Amino acid sequence: MTIKSETLLTLPLFSGLTPEENTRLLANSRMRNCEGGAFLFMHGDTIVNFYVVCRGIVQIFRATPDGHEVTSDLLIAGDSLNADEIITKQDTHNKNARAVDDVLLLEIPTSWMLENLSNFDHMASHLMATLSDRLHSAQIEAEHQSTMSATQIVACYLQRLCILYGFDPDGFELPYSKTLIASRLRIELETFSRALKNLRDEGIEVDGTHVSFTDTQKTSDFVCDQCSLSEECPAHIELHKTSQNITKYVA
Numbered sequence: 001m002t003i004k005s006e007t008l009l010t011l012p013l014f015s016g017l018t019p020e021e022n023t024r025l026l027a028n029s030r031m032r033n034c035e036g037g038a039f040l041f042m043h044g045d046t047i048v049n050f051y052v053v054c055r056g057i058v059q060i061f062r063a064t065p066d067g068h069e070v071t072s073d074l075l076i077a078g079d080s081l082n083a084d085e086i087i088t089k090q091d092t093h094n095k096n097a098r099a100v101d102d103v104l105l106l107e108i109p110t111s112w113m114l115e116n117l118s119n120f121d122h123m124a125s126h127l128m129a130t131l132s133d134r135l136h137s138a139q140i141e142a143e144h145q146s147t148m149s150a151t152q153i154v155a156c157y158l159q160r161l162c163i164l165y166g167f168d169p170d171g172f173e174l175p176y177s178k179t180l181i182a183s184r185l186r187i188e189l190e191t192f193s194r195a196l197k198n199l200r201d202e203g204i205e206v207d208g209t210h211v212s213f214t215d216t217q218k219t220s221d222f223v224c225d226q227c228s229l230s231e232e233c234p235a236h237i238e239l240h241k242t243s244q245n246i247t248k249y250v251a
Contacts, residue, residue, distance in 0.1 A: 011106070012078050013052060013130075016122030025120075028112045032105045040081065040097040040105065047093055049107040051081035056103030059180065061096050071183040073134075074100070074176060076164075081105075083127045084134075086113060100176065140229055148226055150187050154195040155202060155223045157185055158211055159235040169213040169239060178209075216240065 017025065031054070034040055040051065043062065053075050060073040060081070072095065075081060081097050117124050144153050162169055174181065182192035196206040202222040203215030213219060216239045224230035224240070231237075 011052060011054065013080065013123060013126050016126075017120070021120055024116075025108070028116075029106055029108045032107050034099040034103045034105060036099050036101040036103075038099050038103075040099060040103070041093050042096050043093055045093045047082065047085055047090060047110055049109055050083070050086050050113045051097075052106040052108075053077050053079050053081065054104040054106055057100040057176065058103055059098045059100050061098070061183070063096065069183055070186065071180065074180070074184055080127065080130060083130055086110065086117075087127060087131060089114065100180065140227070140233075143228065145186070148223075149195075150185075150191050151195040151198045151202070152223050152226060153185055153187070154192060155199055155204060155219055156227070156235075157181065158199075158204060159213075159219065159223070159239055160233075162211075162213070163235040163238050169216060171210060171212040174209040174211060213239065 014022070014025065034056075036056075040058065041047075055077055058075040058079075058081060059071055060075060061069045061071040063069055082093065085093065117127075144156060148156070161167070161175065162172065165172070165175060176184075178192060178196075179189055182189045185192065187195075199206060203213060203218035205212050205214055220230075220236065220240050224233070224236045227233070227236075
């Protein structure tokens with residue numbers, strides 16, 4: 001499938017390309033449609049392409065020996081699937097990637113990518129920043145797993161989802177299934193369901209797949225006060241700011 005220049009430039013990774021760089025990248029890339037449920041690649045497959053999500057949601061996961069799936073990430077438009085593998089020059093994929101819904105991917109051959117990445121300053125620096133952000137997120141999640149209850153972990157994730165998608169805190173629909181979210185948070189589905197019920201007392205109401213923040217200050221007190229990095233967290237900053245504005249307006 002042919003890539004349109006304007007489509008490429010809407011992706012953060014490529015937004016800083018010069019016209020010449022844009023033309024070169026277009027000539028060496030292609031688009032790929034994948035139906036929901038299809039594997040994009042599997043653990044152990046030879047790495048052939050660098051992938052960027054243009055539309056849809058991709059699940060990154062590993063399978064345990066007993067057949068369970070452990071989701072490490074859920075990627076949306078603008079995210080790269082295997083930047084870490086490209087930067088470290090791995091030969092095979094160390095994880096599985098599956099389309100959650102219908103997905104549109106940008107594919108760039110790995111051989112071309114490695115030969116030319118140093119010539120695309122913006123793209124190289126953006127990839128490094130992406131890897132840094134993911135490492136930072138992994139550190140936060142590790143802290144939460146050791147210091148927070150399941151209900152706090154779920155509350156934190158719902159706050160981040162709200163800001164990530166630009167949802168209205170007063171009410172939005174979960175973008176993923178509850179099973180997928182539970183896998184992403186590394187908790188059992190039954191534990192996840194119990195946590196959702198407990199959230200009502202902490203400023204979050206969940207009815208089916210509908211989520212609404214009824215008291216963001218109460219949620220912040222319940223979750224963010226327990227996190228050492230809350231002052232750097234975009235979700236905390238945005239939701240707390242909204243809460244302050246509402247209080248100020250009412251007063």
